[in-house]
Amino acid sequence: MPEIFVVRHGQASFGSDNYDQLSELGWQQARWLGEHWAGEEQPFDHIVSGDLRRHRETAQGICEGLGLDRHRVQELPQLNEFDFKHIMHAFGEKNPKAAPPPGAARGDYYRFLKLAMHAWSAGEIEGTESWQQFEQRIEEVLGVLAAGAKGGRTLVVSSGGAIAMMVRQILGAPSHSVTQLNMQIKNTAVSHFFAGRSGMTLHSFNHVPHLDNRERRTFITYS
The missing domain is CATH 3.40.50.1240 (Phosphoglycerate mutase-like)
Structure with missing residues (x-):
């Protein structure tokens, strides 16, 4: 097989x-x-x-x-x-308070990406695809x-x-x-x-x- x-x-x-x-x-x-x-x-x-x-x-x-x-x-x-940078940018523009600040811990970055992916899958933000x-x-x-x-x-x-x-x-x-x-x-x-x-x-x-x-x-x- x-x-x-x-x-x-x-x-x-x-x-x-x-x-x-x-x-x-x-x-x-x-x-x-x-x-x-x-x-x-x-x-x-x-x-x-x-x-x-x-x-x-x-x-x-x-x-x-x-x-x-x-x-x-x-x-x-x-x-x-998928273009995760674009997804995160789009989510950050819509939810600026959720975006991790410069120098944030890696865990904060991943939590933000997780939120952005959920928003993308729900059609709340647009990606390059x-x-x-x-x-x-x-x-x-x-x-x-x-x-x-x-x-x-x-x-x-x-x-x-x-x-x-x-x-x-x-x-x-x-x-x-x-x-x-x-x-x-x-x-x-x-x-x-x-x-x-x-x-x-x-x-x-x-x-x-x-x-x-x-x-x-x-x-x-x-x-």
Whole structure:
């Protein structure tokens, strides 16, 4: 049965001028994951990623750990994250008192993002794409991934919001679950799906086999 392994990008550069690039730790997380799979002798027939920089760099780091040529990676922009900066800006304009001040704690930032996502899904604010358009492109890319698997193993690199939407659609969960799932997904965490005739099923979610040990648990991150 075709298997699809969806990985969230490595730690990005939170708080810098350009979030859309991996931190030094993010690169290491990706290489460790590739090395883990190399040690398990788990080859992939297809490797796919979004076309954001953090997706490309994560795929490259995994390929380095696996000892593979990064040029094997196919890019699908449908796997990109929603424009969370625009969503937060739109919500902040409508609710200025809710916006975290400069230098606020990371937790305040995530609470604000959670509120903004709920407002976006309810149609209270507009993004660069509507919530329905976001749902539609993730549904479409799931179909592309399932059709392309062809009995093999496919590695996919994407972002937390897109992965959360995949899980919601596969489980038939309510829309608000996307926000809850998104906030839980670790950097370079793996969600494992099977693609069958009746559709896709979730086998495991948010697993970090390359980090879940005594030596590396301190390197588990969420941004």
